[in-house]
Amino acid sequence: MISHFLKLEWKQYFRSANWQKSIFLNILLVLFALYFMLSFLAIGIGGFFILKEQFPDQDPLFLVNSFLLFAIVGDLIFRYIMQKLPVMNIKPLLTLNIPRNKIVHFILAKSSFSFFNIMGLFFYIPFSVVLMKEGYEITGVLGWLATMILLIQSANFLNFLINKNNIAFGGLITILLGGYLVQHFDLFNLAGLVGEGFDFIYQNPITAVAFLGLLIILYFLNYKQLRNEVYLDALISEKTKEANASDLSFADKLGDLAPFIKNDLRLIWRNKRTKSSTWMILMGLGYGLFFYPQPIYKDMVFMYVLVGIFSTGTFLINFGQFIPAWDSGYYKMLMSQNFKYHRYLESKFTMMTISVVALFVLGIPYVYFGWKVLAVHFAAMIYNIGVNTHVILFGGTFNRKKINLDEKAAFNLQGTGAVQWLIGLPLMLLPMGIFALVNWLVSFEIAVLVLATLGFIGIAFHQKIMALITKKYITNKYVMIHAFNQEN
Structure with missing residues (x-):
């Protein structure tokens, strides 16, 4: 047997x-x-x-x-x-x-x-x-x-x-x-x-x-x-569960973005796949504790960028890389509704931005390891908001794999494709490379300034960048609908 x-x-x-x-x-x-x-x-x-x-x-x-x-x-x-x-x-x-x-x-x-x-x-x-x-x-x-x-x-x-x-x-x-x-x-x-x-x-x-x-x-x-x-x-047998209706009235302050954000918050809290991913936030926040106490990394300041990007962008990376696949189960219904696609994507951007700022604030105690660490974390926060959020959203236009939200996130490759692997290059390696080069050629302070400036440029051109990304999503809308209807 x-x-x-x-x-x-x-x-x-x-x-x-x-x-x-x-x-x-x-x-x-x-x-x-x-x-x-x-x-x-x-x-x-x-x-x-x-x-x-x-x-x-x-x-x-x-x-x-x-x-x-x-x-x-x-x-x-x-x-x-x-x-x-x-x-x-x-x-x-x-x-x-x-x-x-x-x-x-x-x-x-x-x-x-x-x-x-x-x-x-x-x-x-x-x-x-x-x-x-x-x-x-x-x-x-x-x-x-x-x-x-x-x-x-x-x-x-x-x-x-x-x-x-x-x-x-x-x-x-x-x-x-x-x-x-x-x-x-x-x-x-x-x-x-x-x-x-x-x-x-x-x-x-x-x-x-x-x-x-x-x-x-x-x-x-x-x-x-x-x-x-x-x-x-x-x-x-069908299992009937009583839904726990959380008070999400605080999101109403965000205007017409509120319905999308409420939907995402409920999605994150009520499903195994998204709920399991939230534990990664704690791991990301404590990521620096594996690096900063080690003497070997004290002079490798470019590694501060890796920790800063990851610790402030844990939610951005784990949640953002599967946009819009999180909604794949009802994406066809969602696309039949009368709303502006730009506002749908803007709600995702807003959630990721709030998470980046919140994780930076929670990570302020890293100043214990020196003011340079906090300076790099601040620049990484700005870079995440101005650059990486847009990179993540643009990468989402290539997502073609459905996600089953009832499964746990651990070792679950459902919804993962080449995009999720390739997107790590601009997310992590690019800011590290830029910082390391400027720090080597000029100084640490200028390298921090350059990293933050790139983020501020992305924030300044946010609306124009989002318009281009939205156009790409609309162009691929029916391709995504067809792909999400396929079973893995």
């Missing part, structure tokens, strides 16, 4: 229209996965020796154990945002004489072999081999490795239980930030305490059995939850 399921999965994947249309994107994803696997493999092999060289007075295994709490919580957060729930096209199978428990077991077993579970093994297994070669007790290392594997699988099934729970996600964020603050302000040695716990597992390998019990409990809870949902009547 399992072999039949695997054959069906294989055929479904490679015969899908999405695979045929996105071979190039699938190749890029494979290369992306290989890059991460090789990186983890390199760290797993060389990590022991790097830690031994950097911290000669400390045990490398204990150092790794000390940061496992952050690694595990960070993994759960990453899974919550990126990992898809285990799915299988089970509706046709429910009319056949196939036990439902076998279907559920296959779905859960399939999830155990996901990329998220395999990636960590490329670090833990090589690191364990190096430990044994360096004279660590073999049974202790094997017990430690077994614990790591069981924790990875437990995180997999725990994620499926808490994935739709925003309170659980908030709790994970709180644990991660709380742990960081405890370590940063040296309130107590949290990392050392966690390290001692995992060191105890190394010294007493039998304790890995407890994590096996945890995995069994989580698997059973997932099985019970899915088993109760695998019924044909539950899949084909």
Whole structure:
């Protein structure tokens, strides 16, 4: 039975229209996965020796154990945002004489072999081999490795239980930030305490059995939850949901743009694909925390532009690159309405502009890393408003792929085409190149001024640029209607 399921999965994947249309994107994803696997493999092999060289007075295994709490919580957060729930096209199978428990077991077993579970093994297994070669007790290392594997699988099934729970996600964020603050302000040695716990597992390998019990409990809870949902009547019955009518009266101040903006706000809040994308705003806002604390980037001021463009333009990039594909489900109906297309596009521009300004204001604390950072962020904000908003809107005239708003954004390439990849060049690389060139030839201050001036020029010619973009949209209107009617 399992072999039949695997054959069906294989055929479904490679015969899908999405695979045929996105071979190039699938190749890029494979290369992306290989890059991460090789990186983890390199760290797993060389990590022991790097830690031994950097911290000669400390045990490398204990150092790794000390940061496992952050690694595990960070993994759960990453899974919550990126990992898809285990799915299988089970509706046709429910009319056949196939036990439902076998279907559920296959779905859960399939999830155990996901990329998220395999990636960590490329670090833990090589690191364990190096430990044994360096004279660590073999049974202790094997017990430690077994614990790591069981924790990875437990995180997999725990994620499926808490994935739709925003309170659980908030709790994970709180644990991660709380742990960081405890370590940063040296309130107590949290990392050392966690390290001692995992060191105890190394010294007493039998304790890995407890994590096996945890995995069994989580698997059973997932099985019970899915088993109760695998019924044909539950899949084909119409579900009636009560819509939550939010008070969007504040948008009325924007005049005739208000109906479009209200529609977009409801679209963002009520649908999985758009709601998942909003979490990217938090990631973009904190993007600079990965760069600015690193001494290596202190003199690479052109990297400030990358952080500034991305942190102030996270919503602009994630939301804007799929205009008007967000409305693809009802685009034909929308185009039959009596309104000016210019105002429709102006509403998108207004939302992106407001988001850029708001993210800049929220990012003002980056001045902690120096006034140059804040100056570049300000110039990046102006550049995003004057240039990148228009680039994004113009790129939207080439969007031809429908988007299903009921699917999550994580690793979802639906609606993604060559436009989304090529548009990154003018969005990111062009301002970085201009800034780096002027900074090298003249000075930092002039480079900031040039970047901001380009943005102000775009703002000054906004109406003329929008008129040209609107004309392009109107020219392609019927081509888009036909394309959005096609199924991926």
